[in-house]
Amino acid sequence: MLERFHLLVIREIERQGSLTAAATTLHLTQSALSHTVKKLEQQMGAPIWDREGRSLRLTQAGRYLLGLANRLLPQFEHAEARMKQYADGERGTLRIGMECAPCYQWLLKVVSPYLSAWPDVDVDVKQRFQFGGIGALLGYDIDVLVTPDPLMRPGLRFDPVFxxxxxxxxxxxxxxxxxxxxxxxxxxxxxxxxxxxxxxxxxxxxxxxxxxxxxxxxxxxxxxxxxxxxxxxxxxxxxxxxxxxxxxxxxxxxxxxxxxxxxxxxKQIFLGTRETDAGIDYLRAFVELARDMKNSAPRVGR
CATH class of the missing domain: 3.40.190.10 (Periplasmic binding protein-like II)
Structure with missing residues (x-):
């Protein structure tokens, strides 16, 4: 049976490039990780890695599992972080990705009243996704994407705001x-x-x-x-x-x-969110506030 830990192993070996480095990251001995690798391939009934000296290279089956790991593990990690926030009495953190470099001034006008209305929600702006926000949204690295160029993907929705x-x-x-x-x-x-x-x-x-x-x-x-x-x-x-x-x-x-x-x-500026997050009240409130604050948008002309 394929387990979450197996996906972690596949991802870390690919990231680190060797069993030794991956074992250190996973807090395992090299022999324990080697045993896990061998047992996983036996369970799957197909080789997942090709051995090249001390290095491992993913087979076609391994690349499929790596893709699965890259899609599922961020969702597990996101869910665990949210559960910890709930357990600590926090509402959560709203992570905003920017694909619109000049939109920060507008964003500040939205964030200020939002933080006042939702004192138990933190806001974090992720600038590194300025040119690749759709993948970050699908990969659960951010919760909201500010973009002038929505790319329609299954599971995403985009609301125009100004x-x-x-x-x-x-x-x-x-x-x-x-x-x-x-x-x-x-x-x-x-x-x-x-x-x-x-x-x-x-x-x-x-x-x-x-x-x-x-x-x-x-x-x-x-x-x-x-x-x-x-x-x-x-x-x-x-x-x-x-x-x-x-x-x-x-x-x-x-x-x-x-x-x-x-x-x-x-043109228009849109806020992109995941459809599965539609029931999160503080995220929905942010989108609604942004849509209601059309007068806070930058001027479109003189």
Whole structure:
């Protein structure tokens, strides 16, 4: 019978790369772990590892079990942490992942009244999932994902919380700085600066460039908003960003925001959650508060 401990063994051997290192992590002797490995393969009736000297390499069956371990173990760990919080008299911790770099200001306006309304709930913001939040949500690393680009997956739901406009940001010295709006052909000789995500998740490609069968001369990825807009202000490229973010930086940098097309590109920010968490009152309250606080959203224009 496959047990949780077997999944722990498979995951740790893969993580550590050897029986010796995995045994240390699992607080076992190497002989005890070797016995467990041998017994597990006997129970499964198929080899799980190929031996290469002192190293172990997963077989096809082993890779299947590793995938199972990576899906199930975080759920066990999440449930145990929540049960401990209940046992300690705590309501829980709301872990928020951000895929929207400029949304922290808005998030603070939501978190402040939320903490007052729910004094027995802690809030933790996970920044490392800025460009990979869907996997973190499915893997139980976070409970709420703030994103402008929801990817529909079984078991997830996304609630819209506020609207904004995506604009092209250029330097005041740029040749396009004084036009009323830009067209796709205006970017064919430009360097487009963007966050390091797939281009099929970038609005400027999906709603502006690809429908016109055009592309920028160069696509360059930059992780931080500050550096990206310093580059734009120095006339070393252009960037597509939310209008409220561009206008905030325009107060201290020589930047201009331009409509993408005559009608512009309208977008929304969503909160993603797991459907199985729908009954958690403090999580549902956070989503409802965020939806009710539309007036706290950043400005979408002047």
């Amino acid at each position: 609207d904004y406009e995506q604009v092209l940001v250029v330097s005041e010295q740029h040749r396009l700085a004084n036009v009323p709006h830009v067209e796709p052909d205006d970017l064919v000789d430009q360097t487009l600066l963007a966050y390091p995500v797939e281009t099929d998740r970038l609005d400027i490609y999906n709603y502006f460039l690809r429908p016109a069968n055009t592309a920028p001369r160069r696509h360059k990825t930059i992780e931080t908003t500050d550096i990206m807009l310093q580059m734009v202000a120095s006339n070393r490229g252009v960037a597509a960003l939310p209008r409220w973010l561009a206008e905030e930086y325009a107060d201290r940098m020589p930047l201009v925001s331009l409509k993408l097309g005559r009608s512009g590109i309208a």
